[in-house]
Amino acid sequence: MNIIRCGDTLLFRTPPVIAAKAAVGGKKEGEGPLAAAFDELGNDNRFGQSGWEAAEKYLQLRAARLCLQKAQLPEEKVDLALAGDLQAQCTASGYAMRELGVPFAGQFGACSTMAQALGLGAALCAGGGVRNLLAMASSHFCAAERQFRTPLSYGAVRTPTAQWTATAAGCCLLRPEGKGVSVTAATFGRVQDYQIRDINNMGAAMAPAAAATLLRYFADTHSQPQEFDCIYTGDLGQVGSRMLKELLAAEGLLVKNHLDCGCLLFDPETQQVKSGGSGAGCCAAVLCGHILPRLERGSHRRVLFVATGALMSQTTFLQKETIPAVAHLVELGPIRKEES
């Protein structure tokens, strides 16, 4: 068997590879420190579409097409796409897939979607039967604000713990073998709930999930944080990142090599994003535009990518439910250079 289970972690003996990837972003993303990481950036947040929801669909479709273009792979050779987003009923993905026309299984992990899709996709590639799989996720600031928070036109003041939903999409092409960054392991998270009710403090709701999944992965694989060039979390922001370090320190782990995709995407000094970026497209784009190129260049050899998602909705929030969260993890690297 090519897949070995250790606890909650799947280890891939012949690791699948990320053969190509693409990141697409909006206007604000193009004004931030990672502007050069994107394959394409919009001049506004409409991308020539009729509305914000349709603009997010376009972002996802564009990321998929750029990714396939780089791999010189025609759409009809895609065996399966695992895609998700934050819109109710995952419509950004559903409508993007209508245009892409490939077999499609919708994923919902909120902001953890990219790691979930990569983990499931890697297991499907490693298990056989899938040769070309797309893993992708997106988010759109305006579509998310309309759905979850204050109507944009109210111009309400944001709290210091609030995060800014990225207008971005990322797409990876996974293959069972060949050239690319290897996906060597995957850990699927268990839902955590630390009784947070503040919809403007997602970092606090999600940090326990990131800590739980990391602790399981370290226990399952008998590894230590310092063995990795970097541990990237998806979208905890400044507040959640501090909490993650505290939660891990309480378990005796002093993590000095942690970076958060939500803290990387925007400039905290000039871009007024409060605690940082968020949204399923944030860590998906940072992975594709920033992390994977480092693994490809060899400046990183082994990293963890842990994406966290808050699993509430506007309905459960209004019903005063607490906010559960989940975190999925994939271990990435090193690059494999042989041709398939």
Added chain:
Amino acid sequence: MNIIRCGDTLLFRTPPVIAAKAAVGGKKEGEGPLAAAFDELGNDNRFGQSGWEAAEKYLQLRAARLCLQKAQLPEEKVDLALAGDLQAQCTASGYAMRELGVPFAGQFGACSTMAQALGLGAALCAGGGVRNLLAMASSHFCAAERQFRTPLSYGAVRTPTAQWTATAAGCCLLRPEGKGVSVTAATFGRVQDYQIRDINNMGAAMAPAAAATLLRYFADTHSQPQEFDCIYTGDLGQVGSRMLKELLAAEGLLVKNHLDCGCLLFDPETQQVKSGGSGAGCCAAVLCGHILPRLERGSHRRVLFVATGALMSQTTFLQKETIPAVAHLVELGPIRKEES
């Protein structure tokens, strides 16, 4: 390799099995022709919970626990749960998984979720590394009406093409081998859109997706409809079922062994469900309570289970988008009796 790809279809050489299953339903489901198929039925649609959304969470949790109880499997032995529902941000599943505490990857395929979860789950079991996987889906009439259609208290007249969202959940325990109904193949669908805009005619929106996936499966496997004891679709209702037959007939396939889960769950004469039942929980419960027992008893030896999902949301409906749909297929049977 245990998995062979033929076109869009994955064939499992050593097929994974459905080792246990459970179906839970609401009051109306208990008044219908399949009442005896359910493991548990509610006296009202609240199930002792604070609201409809929480009631749906309870349905899913109850189905999972009954399923694990039948398999005498403790929760900590579940490697992964693939679960989904119709609520925005799949909160019925997310909150159920918070209580179940197993590794969880959220699925969104609207009413196709059960077939999607079974297909992905079977591929993960067949590929190695997953020993006990839960595939599950739910829906709740009141939660769905609140989200998608007319507020219940308006008491609006339903159109003849409208379907009735089932208050139900189904859960299957999948294993790579052992005793149970085998999952011998899976086909993941491509999104279809026949430009339907009528939110009260899901059957018309989804029938083309069912036809497309069935035609691909027959072509991929060189099989004919008459080779199966029955072809079950998920929730096309009376209207969609007629359209499916017409679409297949136009391709030269005369299908006489088709039944629709949405037509089986309720009595069209007495239960006033118009075109039939629907919702992710409808075909999930009919599969677990009605179809799988027939395969276990040997009255069916080989069936197709094709679940269809409409991928729109209330937002895309209000934006006057057409309704895309997807259908996923699993081939089931015969029963395997050897112990693992």
